[in-house]
Amino acid sequence: MIVSKLTLRNFRNYDYIDLDFSPKLNVIVGNNAEGKTNIVEAIYYLSLARSFRTSEINDLIKERRQFATIEARVENLPTSKQIVALLTPSSKKISLNGKQVRRISDLAKLVNVIVFEPKDALMFHDSPLVRRNFLDINLSKKSPVYLESLIEFEKLLKERNSILKQEEIDKIHLDVVTKKLIEVEEQIVRYRLAYISELNNVLSKIVKSIKGDDDEAILNYNPFIRMDEKFSQACASAYMKNLESDIKHKATQIGIHREDFSLNLNGKDIATHGSQGENRLVVIALKLAPYFLIEDESDKPIVVLDDALSELDYVHRQHLLKFVSKMGQVFITATELNVSNATIYVVNNKNITRRNT
Numbered sequence: 001m002i003v004s005k006l007t008l009r010n011f012r013n014y015d016y017i018d019l020d021f022s023p024k025l026n027v028i029v030g031n032n033a034e035g036k037t038n039i040v041e042a043i044y045y046l047s048l049a050r051s052f053r054t055s056e057i058n059d060l061i062k063e064r065r066q067f068a069t070i071e072a073r074v075e076n077l078p079t080s081k082q083i084v085a086l087l088t089p090s091s092k093k094i095s096l097n098g099k100q101v102r103r104i105s106d107l108a109k110l111v112n113v114i115v116f117e118p119k120d121a122l123m124f125h126d127s128p129l130v131r132r133n134f135l136d137i138n139l140s141k142k143s144p145v146y147l148e149s150l151i152e153f154e155k156l157l158k159e160r161n162s163i164l165k166q167e168e169i170d171k172i173h174l175d176v177v178t179k180k181l182i183e184v185e186e187q188i189v190r191y192r193l194a195y196i197s198e199l200n201n202v203l204s205k206i207v208k209s210i211k212g213d214d215d216e217a218i219l220n221y222n223p224f225i226r227m228d229e230k231f232s233q234a235c236a237s238a239y240m241k242n243l244e245s246d247i248k249h250k251a252t253q254i255g256i257h258r259e260d261f262s263l264n265l266n267g268k269d270i271a272t273h274g275s276q277g278e279n280r281l282v283v284i285a286l287k288l289a290p291y292f293l294i295e296d297e298s299d300k301p302i303v304v305l306d307d308a309l310s311e312l313d314y315v316h317r318q319h320l321l322k323f324v325s326k327m328g329q330v331f332i333t334a335t336e337l338n339v340s341n342a343t344i345y346v347v348n349n350k351n352i353t354r355r356n357t
C-alpha cells in the first residue's frame with residue numbers, strides 16, 4: 001500500500017499543506033524543528049489512530065486552533081481510498097470514503113505503517129514494556145485472534161488483581177479466573193514463539209545487508225513457562241506457588257505481561273555488548289523485519305525512518321539507503337542527505353518544495 005496524497009490542516013506546526021508522494025523513496029529534509037517528523041507522524045496516525053510521539057490529541061492540533069485534519073489517499077492496488085481523520089480536543093473521528101470507521105483494527109489493515117524513530121535506537125536498553133509493545137503491535141496487526149487474546153488477557157488480569165485486593169479473598173472466583181487466564185496465556189505464548197521464530201528467519205539477512213558484514217542476529221524469547229504439553233499444568237502450579245506473594249503485592253506477579261526478549265549479535269547480548277551504532281542498525285533491521293513477513297505485495301507496509309541515518313557513518317548510510325530503495329514506499333527524514341533516485345521534500349518555514357533526484 002502507498003499514501004499518494006496527504007493534506008494537513010492545523011496539524012502540529014502546519015496551517016495547511018498538500019503533498020503528493022512517490023510510491024518509492026521519499027526523503028524529507030530540513031533543519032531541526034522545521035516539521036519533518038510532523039509529516040511522518042500524520043502518516044503513522046492513519047494506521048493506528050494514534051501518534052508514536054504523544055497520547056494527547058491536543059499536542060497534534062495546532063496551538064490556538066479548534067481542530068486538525070489529516071486527509072490521505074491510500075492506494076492498495078487496484079483500489080484507492082480516501083481516509084480522513086478529524087481531531088478535536090475531546091474526540092477523534094476517522095472516516096473511510098466518507099463512512100465512519102468504528103474499529104481501529106479495521107484501519108490497520110488499510111494503512112499499515114512501520115516506523116523507526118530516534119528513541120528506538122536504545123530499544124534494548126529500554127524497559128521490557130517497549131519490547132513487548134513491539135511484539136504486541138506487530139502481532140496484533142498480523143493476527144486479529146492475537147489481538148482478541150490480548151484484550152481478553154487484560155480483562156482477566158484486571159479481574160484477578162481485583163480479587164487479590166479483596167480483604168477476604170474469594171478462592172473459588174480466583175481459581176476460575178486463574179484457569180481462564182492460563183488458557184489465554186497459552187494462546188499468547190504460542191503466537192509469540194511462532195512470531196519470534198518468523199522474525200529470526202529474516203533478521204540476520206537484513207542485518208547482513210545493512211551492516212555489510214557477515215553478522216548473525218538472533219532474538220531470544222523465553223516464555224515465563226516453558227511451552228510444551230505440560231504448559232497449563234506447570235502454569236497452574238506456578239500461580240499456586242506464587243499465590244502468597246501475589247496476595248502480598250495485591251497483583252499478579254507472573255505471566256505474559258512480564259515477558260521480555262533479548263537480541264544476540266554474533267552470540268553476544270546487544271544490550272550489554274553492542275556499540276551504539278550496532279544497537280541502532282540492529283533495531284532498524286528489527287523494525288523492518290515485519291515488512292518481509294507480509295507476503296502479499298499489495299499489503300506491504302509503508303516504511304518510515306525518522307532521523308534514522310543521522311548517527312550512522314557514510315558506509316552504513318549507503319547500505320541502508322540501498323536496502324530500503326528495494327522496498328515499497330519509504331519515508332526518510334534527515335537534516336541533510338545526498339541520495340539519488342528519490343523524491344526530495346525540502347521543509348523550510350512551513351513551506352515544502354518538491355524535487356526529484
Ligand SMILES: Nc1ncnc2c1ncn2[C@@H]1O[C@H](COP(=O)(O)OP(=O)(O)O)[C@@H](O)[C@H]1O
Pocket residue numbers: 011012013014030031032033034035036037038039058059060061062063
Ligand atoms: N501543536 C502544535 N502547534 C504548533 N506547533 C507545534 C505543535 N506541535 C509541535 N509544534 C512545532 O513543530 C516543530 C517540531 O516539528 P518536528 O516535525 O518535530 O521537527 P523536525 O523537523 O525536527 O522533525 C517545533 O517547532 C514545534 O514547536
Ligand SMILES: [Mg+2]
Pocket residue numbers: 036037038306307333
Ligand atoms: Mg524530527
